[in-house]
Amino acid sequence: MGVVEALVGATVFDGETRRHGVAVLVTDGRIAAVLPEHAVPAGAVVTDLGGGLLTAGFIDAQVNGGGGVMLNDGPTADAMAAIARAHRPYGTTALLPTLITDTPAATAAAIAAAIEAAPTRPGVIGLHLEGPHLAPARRGAHVAELMRPLTEADADQLVAATEAIGVLMVTVAVEQAPPRLIRRLADGGVVVSLGHTDATYDDVVRAVDAGARGATHLFNAMSPLGHRAPGMAGAALDAGSLWCGLIADGHHVHPATLGIAIRGKRGPGRCFLVTDAMSTVGTEGTTFLLNGRTARRENGRLTLDDGTLAGADIDMAASVRLLVERVGVDADxxxxxxxxxxxxxxxxxxxxxxxxxxxxxxxxHLSDRLEVKATWIAGERDEA
Known part of the structure; x- marks a missing residue:
């Protein structure tokens, strides 16, 4: 066993309860114990955090870019590492770099980059392929001409890559991915999420029965919840096994709707945060390119020339604060x-x-206002 560090002086939220007067012992990159401060073993290196809240690092399953880097502009392990570094000051200690709909060559490059990056680049835990197997009718900011059906060969490629990547998440539209291929992916360890789809409620239920596990950015780019036609959004809230990603930037989903979804989600699946962040996070930049098109940053919104939202300009800590301050979600x-x-x-x-x-x-480590003061990845500290 290596050096034991004892983190003391902060309230600890362990994911279930808040604990006071306790120390978190860290050694060899792992949590060794959580115990009363008076029980810290002799010889431990004691770090007094001086108040605030110590909680688990944030995990973001949908990150297109950050620090001036977009994964689509060059899917490499170094690009993934740069994106992870850009999001770390905002509390994100693990993320899935996300490639939006692109060419087969770009997809293959992203898979190869993730295989290289996941075990060697701090903060990178896998890959999210958001496309190209999406529905043009719900393309959002994606390029419809690059969208296509999921094939047997695609499924074979994805399953073969899963073990080497670590976590491989793939967003597909129900219209482009038949249940037998969703089952093939799910059985092969791929996390299948449904999104960018005009599917009916019954179509979604069949996809969930086949193994789909998530809904990508709930409410956005999907058939809406109606009182006679629940659509993809209604099915996602009603299907207990389906987990729902939410963009909490105040632009993609109205704060009132965020609250309705969080309160109304049938379990055991839950609503969780994603940023859908673009390259602007961590920079002062006002424009960036998305599949060759210019997107502009203004007042917290990112849009293409036609007004379509082009991802989000928010980090995970700000998303947490929005839920607490504007939606009224309990901080825990x-x-x-x-x-x-x-x-x-x-x-x-x-x-x-x-x-x-x-x-x-x-x-x-968060302040009382939920602002990031420091992060640790595998026990290595970085000041925000």
Whole structure:
């Protein structure tokens, strides 16, 4: 066993309860124990955090870019690492770099980059392919001409890559991915999420029965909830096994609708936070390119020339604060939506998402106003 560090002086939210007067012991990149401060072993290096809240690091399943880098502009391991570095000051200690709909060559490059990056670049835990198997009718800011049906060859490629990548999440439209291929992906370890779809409620139910596990950015780019036609949005809230990503920037989904979804989601699946962040996070930039088209940043919104929202200009800590301050979500639940619930959804709860002995020491120290003061990835500290 290496050096033991004892983190003391902060309230600890372990993912279930807040604990006072306790120390989090970290050694060899993992949490060794959570115990009363008076029980810290002799010889431990004691770090006094001086108040605030210590909680599990945030996990973001949908990150297109950050720090001036867009994954689509050059899908490499270094690009993924740069994106992870850009989001770390905002509490994100694990993320899935996300490639939006692109060419087969770009998809293959992203898969190869994730295989290289996931075990070697801090904060990168896999890959999210948001497309190209999406519905042109619900394209959002994606390029419809690049969308196509999921094939047997595609499924074989994705399943073959899953083990090497770690976490592979793929967003598909129900119209473009038949149940037999969703089952093939799910059985092969791929996290299948439904999105950019005009599917009916019954279509979604069949996809869920086939193994679909999530809904990508609930309400956005999908058939809406209607009183006679529940659509994709209604099915996502009603299907207990389906987890729902939410963009909490105040632009993609109205705060009142966020609250309705969080209160109304049938369990055990939960609503969890994603940023859908673009390259602007962590920069002062006002424009960027998205599949060759210029997107503009203004007043917290990112839009193409036709007004279509082009991803989000928000980080995970700001998303947590929005839920608490504008939606009225309990702070502990907002923190779970940024850590414990995405860990459960992605199948990595035995490694991340809570403060518990044996888990990786991915942590975030927050002020009383939920602003990031420091983060740890595998026990390595970085000041915000």
């Amino acid at each position: 639940e907002a923190l779970r939506m940024a850590s414990a619930w995405p860990a459960d959804y992605l199948g990595i709860a035995e490694m991340r998402g809570r403060i518990r002995a044996g888990l990786q020491a991915d942590l975030v």
